[in-house]
Amino acid sequence: MTDRPVRVRFAPSPTGYLHIGGARSALFNWLYARGHGGRFILRIEDTDRKRYIDDSMPDILAGLRWLGLQWDEGPEVGGDHGPYFQSERLPIYTRWADWLVDNGHAYRCYCTEERLAALREQQVANKEQSGYDRHCRYLTTEQRAEREAAGDSYVVRFAIDPIDGSTTFHDAIRGEITVEHSLLQDAVLLKSDGWPTYHLAAVVDDHLMEISHIMRSDEWLPSAPLGVLLYAAFGWEPPVWAHLPVILNPNGKGKMSKRYTLNEDGTSVPVHLRDYIADGYISEAMVNFLANIGWSIDGSREVFTPEEAMAAFSIDGINPSPAAFPYDKLVWLDGVYIRELDDEDLYRRLLPFVARGVGMSEAEMAARPELRPAVPLIKERIKTLADATPMLGFLFVDGPIEYDDPAALIGKKMTATDSIVALDAALAALPEVDPWTHDTIEACLRSLPESTGLKLRSLLTPVRVAVTGSNVSPPLFETLEILGRERTMERLAVARDILRNH
RNA sequence: GCCCCCAUCGUCUAGAGGACUAGGACACAGGCCUUUCAAGCCUGCGACAGGGGUUCGAAUCCCCUUGGGGGCACCA
Numbered sequence: 251m252t253d254r255p256v257r258v259r260f261a262p263s264p265t266g267y268l269h270i271g272g273a274r275s276a277l278f279n280w281l282y283a284r285g286h287g288g289r290f291i292l293r294i295e296d297t298d299r300k301r302y303i304d305d306s307m308p309d310i311l312a313g314l315r316w317l318g319l320q321w322d323e324g325p326e327v328g329g330d331h332g333p334y335f336q337s338e339r340l341p342i343y344t345r346w347a348d349w350l351v352d353n354g355h356a357y358r359c360y361c362t363e364e365r366l367a368a369l370r371e372q373q374v375a376n377k378e379q380s381g382y383d384r385h386c387r388y389l390t391t392e393q394r395a396e397r398e399a400a401g402d403s404y405v406v407r408f409a410i411d412p413i414d415g416s417t418t419f420h421d422a423i424r425g426e427i428t429v430e431h432s433l434l435q436d437a438v439l440l441k442s443d444g445w446p447t448y449h450l451a452a453v454v455d456d457h458l459m460e461i462s463h464i465m466r467s468d469e470w471l472p473s474a475p476l477g478v479l480l481y482a483a484f485g486w487e488p489p490v491w492a493h494l495p496v497i498l499n500p501n502g503k504g505k506m507s508k509r510y511t512l513n514e515d516g517t518s519v520p521v522h523l524r525d526y527i528a529d530g531y532i533s534e535a536m537v538n539f540l541a542n543i544g545w546s547i548d549g550s551r552e553v554f555t556p557e558e559a560m561a562a563f564s565i566d567g568i569n570p571s572p573a574a575f576p577y578d579k580l581v582w583l584d585g586v587y588i589r590e591l592d593d594e595d596l597y598r599r600l601l602p603f604v605a606r607g608v609g610m611s612e613a614e615m616a617a618r619p620e621l622r623p624a625v626p627l628i629k630e631r632i633k634t635l636a637d638a639t640p641m642l643g644f645l646f647v648d649g650p651i652e653y654d655d656p657a658a659l660i661g662k663k664m665t666a667t668d669s670i671v672a673l674d675a676a677l678a679a680l681p682e683v684d685p686w687t688h689d690t691i692e693a694c695l696r697s698l699p700e701s702t703g704l705k706l707r708s709l710l711t712p713v714r715v716a717v718t719g720s721n722v723s724p725p726l727f728e729t730l731e732i733l734g735r736e737r738t739m740e741r742l743a744v745a746r747d748i749l750r751n752h
Numbered sequence: 753g754c755c756c757c758c759a760u761c762g763u764c765u766a767g768a769g770g771a772c773u774a775g776g777a778c779a780c781a782g783g784c785c786u787u788u789c790a791a792g793c794c795u796g797c798g799a800c801a802g803g804g805g806u807u808c809g810a811a812u813c814c815c816c817u818u819g820g821g822g823g824c825a826c827c828a
Contacts (some may be wrong), residue, residue: 263828298827363826379754380824405826424757431822433755441826448828470755472823490756495758496822502763505821542764542777549766550776569765570757572821577777578762589791630791641789661788695787710787722789 254462260314260321261452261466263295264306267522268313270575271506274540278494278568279465280319281541284594285560291459292324293451296337297445299564299714313523316533317540318556323459324584329428331459336451343446346454346484346554347406347439355411355483356439358384358404360397381405381435406440408480409450413450417475422463422565429475437476449473449559453480457488463490465565468572492565495572502574519577530603530635531580535587539580544569552579553586585633597625600638608646609638620645623732627724644718645733650744651719651727656752661711668704669712673746675702676713677739688727688736695727716745 255664260276262268283290292314296302311325323329326496333339353617359382366382373380387409389397397404418428439450446454456464471493481488486736496505499519506521520526526536541547546569547554547562588596605615615621621642628641644651653659660669675698683690695713699706715721717738723729732736 261828265828295828301827359826366826374753377753407826421757427756429756430754435824438826443826447826452828467822468757469822469828474756493757498821500763502788502820544764546765546776548776551766552777571759572757573765574763576778580766582778585791628790631789691786706787714788718788720788723787724789726787 254460256283256286257291257460257462258283258293258457258465259293259456259461260453261293261295262310263301264310265298265301265303266306267309267524269506270521270523270526270540272310273317273523273536274497274543275465275467275494276314276319277317277537277540278545278563280321281556281560281563282463282465282565283322284556285563288462288654289322290319291329291461292321292327292334293348293455293459294325294335294337295448296335297447297451299443299445301424309524313527316523316527317497317537318533336446336455339451339455340445342458343440343450343454344444347446347450350408350483351406352440354409355390355481356406356408357387358394358397358437359438360389360402360404360406361385361616372683379432381432384413384436387436400488403442405438405442407436408439408476409481410434410436410476410479417478419475419478419488419491421471421474422490423495423568423570427471427474429472431475433472434476434479437473448722449476449480453477453484457481457484457486461489463492463565465492465494466491468496490565490730492568494568495570497543498572498574500575500577505572506575519575526580530637531584532587532591532599532635535584538587539583542579543573543576545549553583564672581633587631588635589630593622593625593629597622600625600635600692603635604638604642604646605641607636608643610646615646618646623728624724627728627732630723641724644720644723648737651741653715653719653745653748656748659749660717661708661715661721664708664711666752668708670746670749671702672698672704672709672712673716673749677742677746678743680735680739683735684729688731691730692727693743712745712749713742717741 258279260279262272262276280290282288294307296307303721307325314321321327323331324334347356351358361382364624369383370380387407413431416428416430418426421427438447438448440446474491474493477491478488498504499506520529521535539561541554542552545563547559547568570666591599600621601615602612604621605612608615610618624645628638632638659720660666676695679694679698680691683694695710696706698704698709702709709719710726714723714726717726717730717733
C-alpha cells in the first residue's frame with residue numbers, strides 16, 4: 251500500500267480563516283510530499299453551504315502561499331484530477347451514492363428532522379445511547395414506493411454492516427485502532443439538499459484523486475472506521491491513514507479554539523495564521539516553529555531549513571500525544587530568524603510595519619532616510635517585525651517629542667541637577683562635532699564625564715531619554731547620527747528646559 | 753453518559769529493554785560583557801503520573817488506576 255506514488259492532500263473547508271493547526275497539517279503533508287517525490291494537492295471542501303464564508307478561501311490560499319507551501323494541484327493551479335472544489339463535483343457524489351444504494355450499502359432515509367430530534371430527546375431522557383434507530387433501513391418496498399410517490403425528501407445513509415461488529419484499521423502513527431460499529435451509526439452520506447457530507451465526499455475524492463496517504467487531524471480518529479468501511483464497500487484500495495495530534499491551548503487545557511484563547515497570563519494568543527502575519531512574525535520562523543510541534547528533526551536541533559525538514563520527515567516520527575502551543579518558543583524562534591536576515595531584506599520586511607505603526611504610507615516611509623540605517627541597530631533587539639515601531643517611532647517625529655513623565659529624564663541614583671548638568675554639557679559639546687558620525691559623537695560624549703564629574707551612564711541616560719523619549723533605546727551614538735544634529739540639539743534643549751521648570 | 757486516543761522537566765521534545773547519573777530547546781534564576789535594552793557566553797533550577805506484572809535488567813513491553821485530549825450532527 252505504500253508502493254503507490256505519494257499523493258497527499260490538505261483539504262480545508264472555507265468556513266473561516268486558516269487556523270494555526272490547519273497550517274501545521276498542511277505543512278506536514280507538504281513536507282511528506284516533498285520528501286518523497288510526491289504531489290501535494292489542495293482541495294476545497296465547500297459542501298457546507300450554511301457555514302460558508304466568502305473571504306475564507308482567499309485567506310487560506312494566501313496563508314499557504316505565505317508559508318511557502320505551494321500545491322501541485324488545486325485552486326488556481328489546476329491539475330488532471332480536478333475539479334478541486336467539491337461544490338463542482340456534485341454529480342460525482344450523487345453517482346457514487348446511487349451506486350452504494352443500488353448495491354445495498356446505503357439506503358434512502360425519509361425521516362424528518364423533527365422525528366430525529368424527538369428520537370434524540372427520548373434517548374437522552376431514557377439515558378439510552380443516542381443515534382439513528384435505522385428506521386428507514388428496514389422499510390418495505392411498498393413503503394419506499396409510497397414515500398417516493400409522495401415526493402418526500404430524503405437523505406442517503408450508509409448501511410453499517412454488520413450492525414454489531416467492529417472495524418480495526420492501522421493508523422501509521424498509533425498502530426491498530428478498533429471502533430465498535432454502534433458508535434458509527436448509519437451516517438448520512440448525502441444530505442436532503444443533494445450535497446454530500448464529509449464522509450462521502452472525502453472518500454470519493456481521495457480515491458478519485460489517488461490520494462495515497464491521509465494525514466489529517468486527530469478529531470477524525472473515532473470516525474475513521476467509517477471511511478475504512480466506505481472504501482471496502484466501494485471495493486477501493488484504502489490509503490495509509492495517519493491522524494495528527496491536536497494542538498492544545500498554551501496552558502494545555504483544551505484544543506486551540508476556533509477563535510481566541512487565553513495564554514497562561516490571561517493574554518490572548520491568536521489562532522489564525524493571518525493574525526501572526528499581522529503581528530509581524532516571519533514565514534521562515536513560522537514554518538520551522540510549526541514543524542517542531544508534534545515532530546522533531548532530531549533530539550538536539552531546533553532550527554532547520556524546510557529542505558532539511560523534508561528530507562528528515564517521516565510519519566512514524568510524529569509524536570502521537572497532543573501538544574500545548576509553545577507560544578514562547580515562537581517568539582524566540584522569530585527573533586532567531588530575524589537576526590539571520592541580511593539588513594536589506596529586513597529593511598524591506600520592516601517597511602510596511604513601521605509605516606503603519608507611525609501612521610505613514612509605505613511610500614512616505616520609503617522616502618525617509620532614517621529607517622534603513624536603523625535596521626542594524628534594532629535587528630538583535632526585536633522578536634517580531636511589529637516590535638520595531640515602538641523602538642524607532644521617535645525617529646519619525648519631526649517636531650519636539652513628548653515626555654509622558656519628565657522624571658524619566660532623571661536617571662537612577664541621579665538628581666535633577668545632575669541631569670541638567672549632563673544635558674548642558676552635551677548641548678555645549680555637540681555643536682563642535684564634525685563630521686556628525688556615530689564615532690565622532692561617541693568620542694565627544696565619552697570625554698564629558700571628565701568635565702562634569704558624572705559617570706558615563708549618568709551622562710548618557712538624560713541624553714537618551716531626551717532624544718528618544720525612553721530610557722530604553724537602540725545604541726545611542728548611532729541613534730544620534732541617524733536623528734541628525736538639528737533634531738538632537740532641539741530635543742536636548744527642550745528636555746533641559748523642562749527639567750529647569752520641574 | 754458511551755466510545756476512541758494520549759501520558760518524559762512549567763512548556764516543546766530526544767529516547768523503540770542494558771550506551772540514562774534520563775539529552776536538547778524555550779521559559780525562569782544567577783554571573784560575565786556593556787552607553788540603556790537586547791544579543792552573546794557561562795552556570796543553575798527542573799521530568800520518566802501512580803500501582804502491579806514480564807525480564808538477569810524497564811522511561812522503553814503488558815495490565816489496572818488516575819489524569820488529559822478528542823469524538824458521538826442532514827459541520828467539516
